[in-house]
Amino acid sequence: MAEEILRVVDVTKRFGGLIALDHVSFNVYKGEILGLIGPNGAGKTTMFNVITGVYKPEEGHIYYKGREITGMRPHKIARMGISRTHQIVKPFGELSVLENTMIGALFGPKHETITEEEARQIASEILEFVGLADKAELPARVLNIQEKKRLELAKALAQEPELLLLDEVLAGLNPGEVQKMIDLLERVRREKGITMIMIEHVMHAVMNLADRIVVLHFGRKIAEGTPEEIASNPEVITAYLGDPEMALKFVKKLRKGGGA
Amino acid sequence: MALGLKEATRKLLDPGSYLGWALIAIFTLVGVYFWAGKISSNYPSLLMDIMMFVGIALSLAVIMSFAGYVSFGHAVFFGLGGFSVTIVFRSATKGGILAGVTSNSVVLLVLGLLLGIALSILLAATVGAAVLRLRGAFFAIATIGMDYVILYLETLVGEGGELEFNPGYTNFLEKTYAFFLIGFILTFLIVYLVRVSKFGYGLAAIREDEDAAEILGVDTTRYKIYAFIIAAALAALWGGLFSWRTSSVGPENFSLKYSVDMIVMNVIGGLGTLAGPIIGGIIYYIVKRLTLIYVPQLAYVVMGVIVILVVSFFPEGIVGIVNRKVKKLSEYLI
Ligand SMILES: Nc1ncnc2c1ncn2[C@@H]1O[C@H](COP(=O)(O)OP(=O)(O)O)[C@@H](O)[C@H]1O
Ligand SMILES: [Mg+2]
Numbered sequence: 057m058a059e060e061i062l063r064v065v066d067v068t069k070r071f072g073g074l075i076a077l078d079h080v081s082f083n084v085y086k087g088e089i090l091g092l093i094g095p096n097g098a099g100k101t102t103m104f105n106v107i108t109g110v111y112k113p114e115e116g117h118i119y120y121k122g123r124e125i126t127g128m129r130p131h132k133i134a135r136m137g138i139s140r141t142h143q144i145v146k147p148f149g150e151l152s153v154l155e156n157t158m159i160g161a162l163f164g165p166k167h168e169t170i171t172e173e174e175a176r177q178i179a180s181e182i183l184e185f186v187g188l189a190d191k192a193e194l195p196a197r198v199l200n201i202q203e204k205k206r207l208e209l210a211k212a213l214a215q216e217p218e219l220l221l222l223d224e225v226l227a228g229l230n231p232g233e234v235q236k237m238i239d240l241l242e243r244v245r246r247e248k249g250i251t252m253i254m255i256e257h258v259m260h261a262v263m264n265l266a267d268r269i270v271v272l273h274f275g276r277k278i279a280e281g282t283p284e285e286i287a288s289n290p291e292v293i294t295a296y297l298g299d300p301e302m303a304l305k306f307v308k309k310l311r312k313g314g315g316a
Numbered sequence: 317m318a319l320g321l322k323e324a325t326r327k328l329l330d331p332g333s334y335l336g337w338a339l340i341a342i343f344t345l346v347g348v349y350f351w352a353g354k355i356s357s358n359y360p361s362l363l364m365d366i367m368m369f370v371g372i373a374l375s376l377a378v379i380m381s382f383a384g385y386v387s388f389g390h391a392v393f394f395g396l397g398g399f400s401v402t403i404v405f406r407s408a409t410k411g412g413i414l415a416g417v418t419s420n421s422v423v424l425l426v427l428g429l430l431l432g433i434a435l436s437i438l439l440a441a442t443v444g445a446a447v448l449r450l451r452g453a454f455f456a457i458a459t460i461g462m463d464y465v466i467l468y469l470e471t472l473v474g475e476g477g478e479l480e481f482n483p484g485y486t487n488f489l490e491k492t493y494a495f496f497l498i499g500f501i502l503t504f505l506i507v508y509l510v511r512v513s514k515f516g517y518g519l520a521a522i523r524e525d526e527d528a529a530e531i532l533g534v535d536t537t538r539y540k541i542y543a544f545i546i547a548a549a550l551a552a553l554w555g556g557l558f559s560w561r562t563s564s565v566g567p568e569n570f571s572l573k574y575s576v577d578m579i580v581m582n583v584i585g586g587l588g589t590l591a592g593p594i595i596g597g598i599i600y601y602i603v604k605r606l607t608l609i610y611v612p613q614l615a616y617v618v619m620g621v622i623v624i625l626v627v628s629f630f631p632e633g634i635v636g637i638v639n640r641k642v643k644k645l646s647e648y649l650i
Contacts, residue, residue: 108531134533148524150588159521162514163533171323172514211532 058086061219061251062107067116069099069106069275076102077113078275084219089245089252091266091283093259095296098272100255101143104221107253108140109133120219137165139217141208143224143255149197153188154179156196157210164215179214186210186240202233206240213244220244222254226261234258241265259305263287271295327512328505332650335591336504343367343497351490360493364561365605367500368554370597373581374507375550377593381582382516383543384523385448385455388575389462393436393548395570396466397555400435401428402565405481421484425495425560432552440548441541448540451526463572478566492561499557503550510546511590511650519543523588580619584626586633591649595634 062084069077076099084090092100105111107118109130118126125133139160148156157179162170170178183189186206191199196207205225212220222241226234238261244250245265256262262269263283271279271286273295279286286292327333343363350360376390404427408414418424447458510516518539521529530536559565568574577600585596603622607615630637639646 110527110531129535130530131533131535134531140531142528146525146528148521148528150524151520155517155520159517159529159534160532162517163521167533215533 058088060084061086061121062253063117063119064103064107065117065119067103067106067113067118069102069111069113075275077106077272079116080272080275080277081116082270082277082280084251084253086251087249088267089241089254089265091262091269092253092255092272093257093262093269093286094272097274099275100272101223102275103272104140104223104253104255107133107221108138131163134163134215135165135167137215137218138221139164139212139215139219140221141205141212141223141225143227145201145204145208147196147199147204147207150195152193153183153196153199153207153210154192156207157182157214160211160214161216164217166216175214178216179210182210182214185213185243187236201228202237205229205237209240209244213248213250217250220250220252222252222256224255224257226256226258234261238265324509324513327509330512331647332512332590333508334648335594336508339370339594340497340501340504343500347493347497350493357489360489364493364496366598366601367496368558369581369601370594371500371503371554372551372578373585373593373597373600374503374590375547375554376578377547377582377590378507378510378519378550379540379543379547380579381587381589381592382511382519382523383540384526384587385540385544386579387459387544387547388456388572388579389443389459390547390551390578391570391572391574392462392466393440393551394555394558394574395565396436396439397429397432397552397557398559398565398569399479399555400432400552401425401556401559402479402481404428404431405483406479409482419484422491425483425556428560429553429556432556433549436548436552437545440545444541444544448537448544459575460572463570463575466570467567478564480564483560483563492557495557495560499553503553506546506550507593508590510543515539515542520588580623582633583623584633586635586637589633589635589639589650592633592635595649599634 060083064083065081067077067080068075080103092103094100102111106113109125109128109132112127116126117124120133120136120138125136148159154176158175161175161178162172180189180192183192186209188203188206188210191203196204199207205228209225225241226237229237241252242265245252254262254266266283269281269283269286270277271292278295279289279292281289346355346359346363349355350357372394376387379385379387404414404424406412408417408419408424414424443462447455450458510519518529518534521532521534522536522539526536555569559569581596581600582593583596584599585592585594603619604615607618611618626633632640635649639649
């Protein structure tokens with residue numbers, strides 16, 4: 057595989073008595089999309105929070121491009137080239153869509169040299185790219201959920217990151233919107249070549265987009281492999297049995313795989 | 317901050333600056349007539365009031381309106397400015413440490429202002445480092461603590477009463493008008509450039525969602541402290557000028573009531589904008605003046621009702637409403 061961009065080593069994160077992450081390790085390689093899945097409460101979002109510096113893990117280390125970033129402040133990590141979207145969208149409500157996106161550009165890895173004009177230019181291009189150009193002047197709070205998800209993506213992309221963390225960007229979208237977002241993510245990979253970690257509940261999306269998948273369950277990593285390996289992993293299926301809908305999807309996927 | 321001289325100059329010609337320039341033009345014009353002895357001191361006095369009201373509203377706006385941190389301790393910096401000017405003048409009289417060094421009142425005023433600004437920056441940096449970790453109501457309540465502590469210190473030195481000084485009364489009002497005008501221009505330039513710079517974008521992001529701002533690369537801790545320091549320094553400047561004008565400082569200069577007045581000006585005008593504190597300061601002054609003339613007993617009642625109405629029905633303030641109703645104006649009322 058390609059060069060390693062992120063290395064998560066033995067990370068443990070506790071909230072009081074609850075172990076949200078239990079000695080989790082995995083690598084992310086340049087250019088790939090890594091799917092991060094698991095039932096609700098498995099610790100996926102917490103993993104993102106630990107990688108981006110929102111939480112400091114009690115144990116373990118995180119290396120980004122060979123440099124330890126464990127416990128660094130979030131803004132420092134963002135400026136090194138790791139950007140993320142939030143499961144619960146976080147628009148700057150009273151600011152315009154364009155300003156929201158400009159702030160992404162202004163404070164990203166290029167923060168020291170970028171001018172406001174350049175930031176505006178980048179933001180406009182990104183809004184075009186994610187399909188929000190016609191909403192650029194509106195205050196972000198008036199967007200609908202689909203548009204807010206796109207704005208999350210736009211803000212992160214405007215930073216011109218090397219590693220992009222996507223936290224359930226498909227959640228809350230209708231099937232048509234899901235497909236559009238998947239197409240958009242395909243384009244991010246193809247045209248921008250950004251490495252991504254993608255937390256997702258929409259199974260067919262992860263199965264299609266991800267090169268590899270890591271499965272968390274109760275804070276532990278229970279499996280890692282290609283989508284095919286994951287879909288046929290008995291432990292993964294058992295983990296999802298608590299979530300019948302999800303288990304069904306896995307079984308279907310298995311059957312499809314077996315039938316072909 | 318990340319705003320080059322060239323870019324700053326260009327920004328100073330943007331439509332968003334017109335309101336400020338218009339006021340400066342009016343103030344200067346009136347000043348010219350006043351200095352030339354063509355008009356009495358009535359209008360200049362009124363305009364000095366307005367300059368100060370808008371000036372202090374703008375100073376608080378940097379932390380409250382731009383960054384979203386409502387400080388009830390702002391009068392502390394205002395008082396500190398006045399206190400410093402007073403102390404400098406008093407120490408230049410016989411027996412004081414500046415006695416015999418200089419008796420030039422302009423030099424003493426500048427010294428006093430610089431001392432006040434320096435002390436305020438020091439205080440804002442230390443107190444800010446602690447209280448700016450708090451959010452929302454907790455921050456606001458913590459800043460009330462500043463009012464109490466400083467009030468106590470001030471009464472120790474001032475023995476509970478007013479401290480007066482002699483600023484030298486030749487051409488006093490003419491000089492005062494000039495100092496106020498310079499103070500106003502400085503305040504406007506600084507606050508305007510904060511508003512339209514990268515720093516201003518960062519503060520807006522903090523106001524809207526601090527966690528999201530931090531994750532997006534904004535050094536929130538540093539930005540908040542810078543904003544607090546700038547706000548404090550400008551408040552000290554106005555406190556110093558005010559004490560010069562009244563030739564005194566007293567516990568009232570530090571009082572929570574003044575802090576609340578500044579908050580009210582920002583709320584009435586509209587939060588998150590530069591035009592808000594400008595228009596809010598002017599309206600606050602006009603309402604206060606008129607009520608004191610016509611219904612003095614009800615002055616606070618009227619202001620109270622206005623505040624309740626604005627917060628309940630027009631939380632975006634006057635500027636917010638105007639911008640929503642008249643889209644064309646929003647380019648000017650930034
Ligand atoms: N800030 C927090 N304080 C306490 N518990 C938390 C916090 N954040 C997450 N948790 C808990 O950690 C576990 C993992 O949460 P999370 O990472 O959000 O799961 P996922 O994203 O996989 O659904 C859950 O039990 C959740 O309640
Ligand atoms: Mg989650």
